[in-house]
Amino acid sequence: MTAARARRGRGSRVRPVEVRREFDLKKLVIALTAALALAGAAFGQTLTVWTTFQDQSLDWLREQAASFSEGFGVDVEIVRLDVNELKQQALLSAPQGEAGDVFVGVPHDQIGEMAVGGVLADMTGYATAGYLQDLSEQARLGYTVNGRLYGLPMFVEGPALVINNDLVTEVPQTYDAMLDVAQELTTADTFGFMFDDVNFYFAYAWLKTHGGYVFGRDASGSLVPSDVGLANEGAVAGANALRALRFERGLIPSGTNFEVANGLFVDGALAMIYTGPWSIPQYRDAGLDVSVVPVPPLADGTPFSGFMGVQGALVNQFSELKVEAANFAKWITRTDAQVSLARLSGRIPASVSALQQVQDDPIIAGFGEALLNAEPMPNIPEMGAVWQPMGNALTVLLEDESADTSATLGGAVEEILGR
Secondary structure (H helix, E strand, O other): OOOOOOOOOOOOOOOOOOOOOOOOHHHHHHHHHHHHHHHHHHOOOEEEEEEOOOHHHHHHHHHHHHHHHHHHOOEEEEEEOOHHHHHHHHHHHHHHOOOOOEEEOOOHHHHHHHHHOOOEOOOOOOOOHHHHHHEOHHHHHHOEEOOEEOOEEEEEEOOEEEEEOOOOOOOOOOHHHHHHHHHHOOOOOOEEEEOOOOOHHHHHHHHHHOOOEEEEEOOOOOEEEEEEEOOOHHHHHHHHHHHHHHHOOOOOOOOOOHHHHHHHHHOOOEEEEEEOHHHHHHHHHOOOOEEEEOOOOOOOOOOOOOEEEEEEEEEEOOOOOHHHHHHHHHHHHOHHHHHHHHHHHOOEEOEHHHHHHOOOOHHHHHHHHHOOOOEEOOOOHHHHHOHHHHHHHHHHHHHOOOOOHHHHHHHHHHHHOOO
16 A cells, blocks of 8 residues: 555544434445445545655654644645655655655646646645635746746745845845945955856846846746847846956956855955855854845846745645645644744745734845846746856857857847757
């Protein structure tokens, strides 16, 4: 018997039947026998949850599972897997009834193949109107594939401007003012502003803010893989602004990657870095006093924004306990649950009202504000063809000052489209 089938739940109860006139003993015996058989079938059921969570988030999930079991009478078994293993095992084992009933903590950009593969349940009919109205639009889009909601978002994550308050006493109000401050702080002993600029995940913010995009969307909001906007006028302008950080402003030396920039920040030698909430524990351990804010807007007021990620709960389409699985997904993504997860682990809630309840935490509030205009990384399989061509293009543009921006990006787009 598989783990997905060896389950334990609450059995049915048989209520006494009042009969006004004739009492058919034989029918009563048959009814009682049938009811007890159903109760016996339900007994022994367990909801199996596969998760990528670890550390504090995993502890939180176990607590939520215990409270769910107490309230709903359904036992929950939690199994931890790495995201790639979870994804592959779900694709292979779900149709055979051997996968978890619920998948928790799968990044939204990993669900496209699972949705197309038919192993994820459409959650549109399970999500309440109140829950959907309380979601940020970006979070909803993150878990939407071909117009269908395939998961319930729980938290979001993505980069923002992290500032060392000992080096920067006043937050710049515009992008150009930020770069001016960064130049003043770039000395023999300190650096003003750095980040992993050859990494498309981070660099995309410059292209997007100036008008570039990865894939367009049709009238229904679905991504259109044939519409790639990474070499349009806005993308070229954004790439040139990115190149200016190195070749005109002299802020980011050749060879800079995340390890270099992050190490300098941890050492107190870097004033500002563009990074995500995953870096904050390391900065706190280093004793740094930091602030988190959105990268300041452009001179014309255009908000600065890039990629964001979404995580939450997915339900196995082949689960024999789909209703219970959906209820568990709803339980761990409710507003109170998102608030408790944020308090415990610093996760940024996908729920607007939950985010409002944790505004007293300046780090969460800062990332939350920065991600208001962010774009969920495309969750369709075609995104896999984007990373290498764009990474190669960025390497050329940031290492060769004479490279033609438009031609380099144009070549990358041709490669993405398979031409």
